[in-house]
Amino acid sequence: MADHTLDQIGPRLKSWRQKRGLTLDELSALTAISSSTISRLEAGKRAPNLELVVPLARALRLELDDLVPPVVPDPRVPRVTKRIDQVVFEQLSPESSPSQAARVTFPTPEPGVVPDPRVHDGYEWLYVLSGRLRLVLGDHDIVMGAGEAAEFDTRTPHWLRSAGPGPAEVLAIFSKQGKRIHLRAKTTAPTGTMGE
Structure with a gap:
């Protein structure tokens, strides 16, 4: 547990004790922990441990999470870039996210490339950041510009x-699943496809 997380336990304990309207002596009587130990814990002069925190939380009718603040993970997404059949994928969401976001760069088209539509389970949402994107979808053959x-x-x-x-x-x-499909290299995919 990080030191800054431990430092927050004492003030949280004191706040909850006061919300419950208990004195140090009353909380001591409920837990068999001396009032001086509780006071030092609240002031950050005693390191918290489970032997102290569990009975105090129980006496205050709290879950441990009420006293031990959750650790907030680093929100930054590691930069992962893959190149599949000349298409560059830059991961914008963590692997654990239920929806996957990516910045995808399709290269300058080569002449004579014939569309090879694919299917897979899922939904996809696209936003053109720059350039022009050709989307063949069922019977539609659409060219989308930036902002579409x-x-x-x-x-x-x-x-x-x-x-x-x-x-x-x-x-x-x-x-x-869509991410897995897109990032699966296919040696037979035409140049410029997403490798589906």
Whole structure:
């Protein structure tokens, strides 16, 4: 447990004791912990341990979480970048997130590439950050510009690539399964696809 977390236990204990309207002596009588020990614990002059905190929490009708603040993890997402069939994926969400976000850069298109739509379970949401994106979705063949968004059921055959003249950069949000599909290298995928 981090030191700054331990430092918060004493003040929380004192606050809860006062909310319950108990004196140090009254809390001592309920727990068989001396009032001087409780006082030192509240003032941060005694290190908390389970032998002290558990009976005090019980006497105050609290859960341990009420006295021991939760540890807030570092919110930053580690930078992970993958290149699949010339498409660059930069991970924007942690692996544990139920929805996966990525910045996807589709390269400048090569001439003669034929759409090869794929399907998989899930939903996908796209926002074009820059460039022009070609989205083939079922019977639709759409070119989207910067600032445009699309959402679709990925069980509908779909295919994505830059519409040129340069690369297209897209913010994509999809399910974990969709992420696995997108980041699976396929040697037979046409250049410029998401490798679905």
